[in-house]
Amino acid sequence: MxxxxxxxxxxxxxxxxxxxxxxxxxxAGSTNGSVKFMTYNVHHCNPPSKPGAIDVDAIAGVIKKENPDVVALQEIDVNTRRSGSINEAALLSEKTGYRFFHFSKSIDHDGGDYGIMLLSKYPLSDMETHKLPTDPATGGEPRVLSVATAQLPDGKKIRVASVHLDFHGKTNGPLQMTEVNRVLATETLPVIIGGDFNAAENSETIQLLDKAFTRTCKHCAFTIEEGNEKLAIDFIAYKPDQVFSVLSHRVTEEDYASDHRPVQATLKINF
CATH class of the missing domain: 1.20.5 (Single alpha-helices involved in coiled-coils or other helix-helix interfaces)
Incomplete structure (x- = not known):
């Protein structure tokens, strides 16, 4: 006994x-050796078919349905009057159930802050906001780069970034992309960046992106309609090339919640 x-x-x-x-x-769950990354310009949660309306639930619903691990978001309002003085960054975290986020302010706007953010299922650390240069002659808006370290369930760490480049004039896009490349050149961890680059694939801006990163698509599906034009200006890219393999890339056909379509890619992690 x-x-x-x-x-x-x-x-x-x-x-x-x-x-x-x-x-x-x-x-925490398992990424099975891969990470699903999304980039989404949310138009300050204003559905383009409803001028003045704010629908945070619609944006949160898109994210929950697509179920990415990390999301790079652009055009986020925090306590602005035009969005009803709500904190869209905190609300998107709450409504999606993604506990971890990092908001990076670009400018003061309408009594609050306007900028970009990273939203993650998994813990974020070493969060940074980098100011990007703007040519004063263009009258363009100041822009920033948002960066953080995401720790995946298997213990691996990667750097994730969100960016929204300015479209004013021909100089701001290349000027800001050059600075993004310079800042991220010093990273020792693998990097995934997503954003609204406000530039088409044949532009100098995207050529600069391609010099430092590998995009998850070439000849990409359109992400925004401007008049009669359908343009791909939202991209996901990564470095170094040998650390990631693209398992899938997709532009979601969702046109109610924002004037941009969300882009997502699943990347196998080879380290």
Whole structure:
């Protein structure tokens, strides 16, 4: 009897040690060696068919349906009058159930802040906001780069970034993309960046992006309609090339919640 009791104690201890409650990776879920990344310009949560309306639930619904691990978001209002003095960054975190976010302010706007953010299922750390240059002669808006470290359930860490480049004049896009490349050149972890680059694939801005990163698509599907034009200006890119493999890339055909369509890619992590 004493011997059987001994084995029961040992076996019970092993069960406790291996249970999900005591295994953070099990409770957090698993990326299966890959990460699903989305970029989405949300038009300050204003559906283009409803001028003046704010529908945070619609944006949150798109994110929840697509179920990415990390989202780069652009055109976020925090406490602006035009959006009803709500904190869209905090509300999107709450309504999606994505606990971790980093908001980066670009400008003061209408009594509050306007900028970009990173939203993540997984913990974010080492969060940074980098100001990007603007040519004063263009009258363009100041823009920023938002960067953070995401720790995935398997313990791997990657740097994730969100950006929204200015479209005024011909100089701001290349000027700001050059600065993005300079800032991210010093990163020691692999990087995934997503954003509204306000530039088509044949532009100098995207050529600069392609010099430092590998995009998840070439000859990409359109992400915004401007008049009679259908343009691809929202992209996801990564570096170094050998660390990631593109398992899938897709532009979601969602046209109610924002004037941009969300872009998402699933990347296998090879390290």
């Amino acid at each position: 004493r011997l059987n009791y001994f084995f029961i104690l040992i076996f019970g201890g092993l069960l406790i040690a291996c249970s999900p409650k005591n295994n953070p990776a099990a409770t």
